[in-house]
Amino acid sequence: MTELPPSAVAAELARYAALTRSAMEEFLVLGRPSEYLYELIREYPDRGGKGIRPAVLLATCQAYGGEVDEGVRAAVSLEMLHNAFLIHDDIEDNSPLRRGLPTLHDRHGLGLALNAGDALASLALQPVRADSGLTGRLRDTLISEFSTVIRHTTEGQALELGWRRDEVADLVPSDYIELAGKKTCWYTTVAPLRMGAIIGSHGMATLGALSRFGFYLGLAFQTRDDLLDVERDSPHGKAPLGDIREGKHTLLLIHLMTTVDDGERSWLANFLRTPSSDKTAADCARVLDMMEQNGSVDFAREFEADMAAAARATIGPAFADVPPSAHVDFLRGLVEFVVDRRS
Amino acid sequence: MTELPPSAVAAELARYAALTRSAMEEFLVLGRPSEYLYELIREYPDRGGKGIRPAVLLATCQAYGGEVDEGVRAAVSLEMLHNAFLIHDDIEDNSPLRRGLPTLHDRHGLGLALNAGDALASLALQPVRADSGLTGRLRDTLISEFSTVIRHTTEGQALELGWRRDEVADLVPSDYIELAGKKTCWYTTVAPLRMGAIIGSHGMATLGALSRFGFYLGLAFQTRDDLLDVERDSPHGKAPLGDIREGKHTLLLIHLMTTVDDGERSWLANFLRTPSSDKTAADCARVLDMMEQNGSVDFAREFEADMAAAARATIGPAFADVPPSAHVDFLRGLVEFVVDRRS
Numbered sequence: 001m002t003e004l005p006p007s008a009v010a011a012e013l014a015r016y017a018a019l020t021r022s023a024m025e026e027f028l029v030l031g032r033p034s035e036y037l038y039e040l041i042r043e044y045p046d047r048g049g050k051g052i053r054p055a056v057l058l059a060t061c062q063a064y065g066g067e068v069d070e071g072v073r074a075a076v077s078l079e080m081l082h083n084a085f086l087i088h089d090d091i092e093d094n095s096p097l098r099r100g101l102p103t104l105h106d107r108h109g110l111g112l113a114l115n116a117g118d119a120l121a122s123l124a125l126q127p128v129r130a131d132s133g134l135t136g137r138l139r140d141t142l143i144s145e146f147s148t149v150i151r152h153t154t155e156g157q158a159l160e161l162g163w164r165r166d167e168v169a170d171l172v173p174s175d176y177i178e179l180a181g182k183k184t185c186w187y188t189t190v191a192p193l194r195m196g197a198i199i200g201s202h203g204m205a206t207l208g209a210l211s212r213f214g215f216y217l218g219l220a221f222q223t224r225d226d227l228l229d230v231e232r233d234s235p236h237g238k239a240p241l242g243d244i245r246e247g248k249h250t251l252l253l254i255h256l257m258t259t260v261d262d263g264e265r266s267w268l269a270n271f272l273r274t275p276s277s278d279k280t281a282a283d284c285a286r287v288l289d290m291m292e293q294n295g296s297v298d299f300a301r302e303f304e305a306d307m308a309a310a311a312r313a314t315i316g317p318a319f320a321d322v323p324p325s326a327h328v329d330f331l332r333g334l335v336e337f338v339v340d341r342r343s
Numbered sequence: 344m345t346e347l348p349p350s351a352v353a354a355e356l357a358r359y360a361a362l363t364r365s366a367m368e369e370f371l372v373l374g375r376p377s378e379y380l381y382e383l384i385r386e387y388p389d390r391g392g393k394g395i396r397p398a399v400l401l402a403t404c405q406a407y408g409g410e411v412d413e414g415v416r417a418a419v420s421l422e423m424l425h426n427a428f429l430i431h432d433d434i435e436d437n438s439p440l441r442r443g444l445p446t447l448h449d450r451h452g453l454g455l456a457l458n459a460g461d462a463l464a465s466l467a468l469q470p471v472r473a474d475s476g477l478t479g480r481l482r483d484t485l486i487s488e489f490s491t492v493i494r495h496t497t498e499g500q501a502l503e504l505g506w507r508r509d510e511v512a513d514l515v516p517s518d519y520i521e522l523a524g525k526k527t528c529w530y531t532t533v534a535p536l537r538m539g540a541i542i543g544s545h546g547m548a549t550l551g552a553l554s555r556f557g558f559y560l561g562l563a564f565q566t567r568d569d570l571l572d573v574e575r576d577s578p579h580g581k582a583p584l585g586d587i588r589e590g591k592h593t594l595l596l597i598h599l600m601t602t603v604d605d606g607e608r609s610w611l612a613n614f615l616r617t618p619s620s621d622k623t624a625a626d627c628a629r630v631l632d633m634m635e636q637n638g639s640v641d642f643a644r645e646f647e648a649d650m651a652a653a654a655r656a657t658i659g660p661a662f663a664d665v666p667p668s669a670h671v672d673f674l675r676g677l678v679e680f681v682v683d684r685r686s
Contacts, residue, residue: 029494036505037498088461092454111435111504114457118431119497121461122490129486136479143472147465151372154462155380161454162379 002326004333006340012330013337016058016075017051019068024076027126040108040116041123044083047099052221052338053078056192056331060210063319063327064200070134071199073127074142078192080124081146085153085187087117092161093246094276097239121150138203142195149191156183164247167273169265171254173303177219179249184225185218193318205321213311213318220307221338226250227300228343230288241284247272251303255296256287264290308339345669347676349683355673356680359401359418360394362411367419370469383451383459384466387426390442395564395681396421399535399674400542403553406662406670407543413477414542416470417485421535423467424489428496428530430460435504436589437619440582464493481546485538492534499526507590510616512608514597516646520562522592527568528561536661548664556654556661563650564681569593570643571686573631584627590615594646598639599630607633647682654678 004012024045031038054075061071089095090103091114097103105113128134128142159179163171193214197205229243230252243250260268268290271283291297312335319328347355367388374381397418404414432438433446434457440446448456471477471485502522506514536557540548572586573595586593603611611633614626634640655678662671 031498033498033501033505037501088457092457109504109508112501112508114431114435115497115500115504118464119494119501121464122493122497126490129483129490140472147469147472150465151462154458154465155374155376157458158376158380158455158462161452161458162376165452165455 002329004329006333006337009330009333009337012059013051013055013334016055017049020051020054020058020072020075020079021045021048023072023127024080027076027080027123029123036112037116037119040104040112041083041120043104043107044086044098045079047101049079049082049099050341051079052334053082053188053192056189056334057196059327059330059334060193060196061200062196063322063325063331064197064205065322066196066200071196073131073133074195074199075192076127077124077146078187078195080120080127081149082187084117084121084124087113087120089157091117092157093248095239095242095246097242134199135202138198141198141203145191145195145198149187152182152186156181156186159183160249163249164272167269169257169269171249172258173251173254176249176251176254180219180222180251181215184222185215188221189218190214209314209317209320213314216307216311216314217335217338220304220311220335223251223300223304223307224339224341226252227297227304228341230291230297231342241281241288244284244287245276245279247276251300252291252296253287255299256291256294259294259296260290304339308335311335345672347672349676349680352673352676352680355402356394356398356677359398360392363394363397363401363415363418363422364388364391366415366470367423370419370423370466372466379455380459380462383447383455384426384463386447386450387429387441388422390444392422392425392442393684394422395677396425396531396535399532399677400539402670402673402677403536403539404543405539406665406668406674407540407548408665409539409543414539416474416476417538417542418535419470420467420489421530421538423463423470424492425530427460427464427467430456430463432500434460435500436591438582438585438589440585477542478545481541484541484546488534488538488541492530495525495529499524499529502526503592506592507615510612512600512612514592515601516594516597519592519594519597523562523565523594524558527565528558531564532561533557552657552660552663556657559650559654559657560678560681563647563654563678566594566643566647566650567682567684569595570640570647571684573634573640574685584624584631587627587630588619588622590619594643595634595639596630598642599634599637602637602639603633651678651682 028042028045029038057075057078058068058071062068086098087104090098091105091110095103096106104116125143125146128139128146131139156179160183190211193210194207197207197210226243229241229250239245257268268287271279271287315332315335371385371388372381400418400421401411401414405411429441430447433441434448434453438446439449447459468486468489471482471489474482499522503526533554536553537550540550540553569586572584572593582588600611611630614622614630658675658678
């Protein structure tokens with residue numbers, strides 16, 4: 001096995017992202033009404049992205065003996081679905097920025113953005129549905145993976161939004177694992193691994209060990225995302241301390257909730273109850289101070305390191321049925337890339 | 344051919360609605376998180392509905408020689424998709440009431456309601472996908488009809504929301520036909536007719552004349568809906584003059600926009616620009632007065648009558664390939680029912 005330097009991982013990610021975006025073009029309809037719908041659905045894909053999902057899918061497909069061409073339509077579907085999720089998530093979280101620019105609802109109004117998300121989510125399945133390179137049985141298996149992904153993702157999103165709305169204060173880190181497992185891991189890592197293996201192996205792969213690796217990688221990814229929010233110099237394209245302002249159930253916030261003393265608890269509850277637009281930058285900074293003083297940032301860093309270690313330990317069993325390859329080396333390098341990334 | 348009295352049509356509608364709702368039960372998941380997701384997706388289906396879509400699909404399926412059992416899963420899918428659309432439409436239109444009760448976002452907050460609509464839209468395709476009574480080819484044809492439906496519906500919704508946001512004032516009745524054709528006819532009448540014929544004929548039916556009949560029936564249906572908004576004593580379960588308050592592009596409003604004099608035009612433009620929650624009941628009533636005085640209500644009534652007449656004239660050709668039956672009689676009675684209805 002070869003150690004891939006982060007720059008090589010980044011280059012591979014960029015290559016997979018570019019070829020997926022290029023294959024997406026055929027499915028991003030140019031039609032009427034363009035200024036109210038079809039231009040909108042192109043905006044997030046045109047802003048780029050890390051491309052982790054297509055890269056994981058395509059590398060896994062090749063590790064299982066498939067060709068890039070066999071997997072690219074599934075990668076396009078997944079990336080389109082991801083962008084549809086982002087549009088609706090940004091509305092649900094009332095986020096101001098996405099990939100460094102105003103969110104879609106901020107630019108076009110809530111109604112048109114919501115509707116564009118609906119259109120994109122439906123169009124997202126076209127590439128797989130129209131993929132004549134797949135047998136009918138494989139297509140059905142993949143479509144069913146997509147509906148599993150949507151189910152887990154909406155369940156995770158429901159937990160997050162419900163906890164926030166009801167000001168649920170007695171959460172513990174295992175709740176975080178459930179939340180991140182559903183809202184992030186399924187569609188970011190688990191499904192791309194599973195779909196890549198299904199396509200590459202023509203439906204013969206066993207998926208249990210792959211899914212387990214995917215959960216660890218996804219949890220490391222989400223925890224890093226949580227940490228990026230508080231690492232102020234990160235150019236991640238979102239608003240500074242945006243998760244704190246939105247009251248997102250990051251691992252840091254959940255840890256903080258379990259550790260604050262009674263005096264801080266009521267201040268924090270009041271802060272979380274305040275609409276994000278009414279929260280001051282000073283109060284967001286105070287939450288960050290509390291996170292640092294209560295050890296929440298360190299706790300998240302340790303959790304991230306544990307998840308990365310678990311991912312390293314499970315990638316071998318995950319790919320035990322296939323020969324070593326540059327593609328598995330890439331995925332191994334991706335574990336390091338995910339936790340080292342600064343955006 | 345037999346003339347069905349409206350009470351017989353209503354009884355048939357209720358019967359089809361009940362059997363579809365009952366078959367839906369198996370697909371409305373009972374899972375976790377129930378209070379944040381799975382209870383929400385049941386709320387609109389549990390409030391009932393006219394059941395026009397499943398009735399049209401199932402009657403057409405039988406007219407083409409199929410059995411109710413063969414069509415019921417497609418009817419369930421369509422009705423679930425309809426309810427998912429309603430959740431998102433209510434958010435996009437900021438509607439306060441649906442079927443006589445507060446809208447889903449009003450009860451649970453925007454984020455959870457939006458997310459529940461996403462989950463329901465994805466679950467909606469399960470009944471057709473899991474329908475082992477269909478051949479793989481028929482399933483693919485139906486799934487492709489569903490994606491066509493979603494495409495037209497989101498395009499129509501985009502037009503409506505875009506025109507409203509941009510205060511487009513130079514619309515004419517042919518714009519209304521484009522709008523209603525996309526946002527209403529496709530999923531209310533055209534797709535149910537097409538899917539019923541596809542299933543009943545095992546994919547052999549020709550769909551052109553059926554689609555044409557569906558557009559006329561759907562336009563009559565939507566125009567009646569528009570008129571119900573201004574017929575104040577109608578128990579239709581929405582807020583009185585709700586369309587006027589929301590600034591919806593009903594045929595009445597579009598006609599009014601083309602006929603008001605310059606003095607009224609600027610008042611109307613200002614009214615439409617006011618957020619719906621800031622509009623007074625008196626101002627909404629004034630718009631209704633303007634509609635009456637400018638002949639917009641009469642214009643819509645005549646248009647409705649024209650569309651009903653066109654539906655009556657095209658139902659024969661639509662079903663020319665199949666023998667006369669009680670099912671075609673029901674659909675003929677439905678034309679009268681749609682324009683006579685008071686809710």
